[in-house]
Amino acid sequence: MKGLIARYSIAAVVTVLGIAASLGLRAAPTEAAQKSKCISCHEKVTPGVVTQFLSGKMGKTLDCSTCHGSDHQSEKDVAKVKLPTPETCAQCHEKRVKEYREGKHALAWVSMKAMPMINHQPSAVGGGDLKGCSACHKVGEKPMADLTRYGTGACDSCHTRHTFSVKEAQDPRACRTCHMGFDHPQWEMWQTSKHGTIWEIEPTTGRAPTCQTCHMPDGNHGVMTAWGFLALRVPEDDKEWWDNRVTILKAIGVLDEKGQPTERFDAVKAAKIARLTKEDFNKERKKMIDVCSKCHSKSYAEANLKAGDDIIREVDKIFADSIRTVKGLYDDGILKKPAGWKYAPDLLQFYEAKSAAEQELYLIFLEYRQRAFQGAFHANPDYMHWYGWAKVKEAAARIKEDAERLRAEAKKH
Template identity: 55%
Template sequence: MLKKLLLVSALFIFTEFIQAQDCITCHKNVTPNIVTDWQLSMHAKSDVDCAVCHGTEHTSAEDVAKAKLPTVETCANCHEERVAQFKKGKHAAAWAAMKAMPTIHMQPMALIEGMKGCGGCHKIGIKSEEEIKQLRKDGSLFGNASCDACHTRHTFSVEEARQPQACQTCHEGFDHPQWEMYSNSKHGVRYLLKQTGVLPKESSAPTCQTCHMQNGNHEVRTAWGFLAVRLPMPEDKQWASDRATILQALGVLDMKGQPTKLVDVIKAADVARLSQEDWQKERDKMLKTCGQCHSENFAKGELLKGDDMIKNADHLMAEAIRVVADLYKDGIIKKPANYPFAFPMLLTFHDAPTVIEQKLFVMFLEHRMRTFQGTFHANPDYALWYGWSEMKRDLTEIKELAAQMRREHKK
């Protein structure tokens, strides 16, 4: 019996080996660099061949459609712990968060489902089986695996994913220029000098992963979340009022200050901390990380400066929102029918119907983001000139535009 089992096992391994060699022989001619990348990978060294991820049904150029395209569940077969962490984090919710944006359906398909715009980064989010079927039906066959957003196929390198450049593709530009802020900060400069050999490898210099993926944790969470709004409300009455105004303009609170159905969406997408305990947990993790290089009192003081910048930015932002809301109230701007109440919607992006509303969206999603993100990323230029200074100028322009619109309305 034992001999028979050993024989069956040997035949199975031999068959798998032959199939793998067939894949390699063919793809060396068809897609040679894919083969090279796989041969460089830990998968190749661990005998994880093509069939493990792509199945065995595709055997020739005539049946390419039978090749299975992996999803996050494919990776979970071997990387269960990391996938479980990923599923609890914000990256896993990226696709759902994108789809929840009010006017996302107004963008060209290539940018969203085609993954050449928002979808190009938000594809890291997990998609349901139905969503994947629909994407494939619409001709968008690739980009559903999530993990390969950071561990580039087919090397799937852990070492690559640990480098700050792995984050660069998505964390740059308009509303989240973390790469620019980090790479120009003292933290980033020192690490890039380590990469080029100017500084010794032993030198202290954090990467994005050092601060946001402690010990390789794939949840990737922060205390303030992406939009820097949270619950409960602060004790400071002015800040509480300002934050309430912002939450109303996000559609999270109604005109009476009561939570709307969007709170459930925020909970599901995990884009904000909704309890003091959740916020403090993430803050404590960050303090522990900072403490590897800095004293505790220095780290606390620096993070408190970031909190204070959010407070000050919120005050400017709330004033600008109220200026535009008053234009709705006085009938100078017609409220779009799809807005839930007489408040501007900050997340309509460039689809906001008037110039003043578009200026408000830019103030919120570009300049407010840079104000607090620049502070937390230790980049003074972004915190001031690309952030706070721009917000001050935005507010001046919004007030002037509103005054002009009122004058024209009286004519």
């Protein structure tokens, strides 16, 4: 019996090593074996990195050179270090990388670069220095020209270096660095909802859904939502709602004055920021209903998601009316289109807006409206109402008041 077990163990080891060899992977050193040059050197240079790497599952089977290459041999040739990409991860995790590329996380870098506002910011604020927008949007795939020392692997945004832990990425707290704050406080919404409260009380029972439960069912990395980041979809059967949405789409430069698609429409399509067919919307909605129905009845799930849709419709009435108020100021020559702007008002310029009324419009667009519909879908009534709906109403009142002031001043001149 012992001989059989020994032969089986040897065969298993040979099989594992054979698979690793076929993938071009190098075995990590064991205590009994000689350490690789990478490990021996970096134990002195970056001991924390080595400790993290060897504590993780990958550190048991791979060497640093698997992901970083072997061209770098000393402190003098650090520039030769290979920067990991999703292709690097796909050597072992082909299925998950394929799923990731079908979802919106893979397009995060593209969507950031598409924002006109980003062109006005210092690099440290919005560009590539990982202190502002890029620090979260680095989860997306990037062209080789944009690869820098950090944030090049995309997968390591959730499976952080150098343990690359699956357990860490399955914890909802792994999502909160990016999904919090001004324009998308999903973490705060979920954490203070009944779902989040139950999870904090019972973090291991599975009774409460986490971010991953709803947005990555069965570990699927193709993260996508029905409404998209900006709660915009095309087309709409409700005529009043569609008219309001056309107004919104014009204000973000996706449709021109005649209602025809612009170059930005192509960018929105490429970045999957909105669902552009009923089929695409219904596909994602069905996925969410299926997830909710594991704990709730299907009718309950449908009713709650429909209530979220209704919130968007009601907010869009106020939002579109505010846009028309500001657009009227441009049409009447009271506000002048800023140099270099193709559209006015242009909501994708964000806080680069040039008037108080437009600053309020920007806040409706990126903060208050976001919180209203996201609060609804994340089962957080306070965020939906007081941080969202109420703030939309307040800002709309200030926009009307400012427009009246500007018109009165214009008459004097």
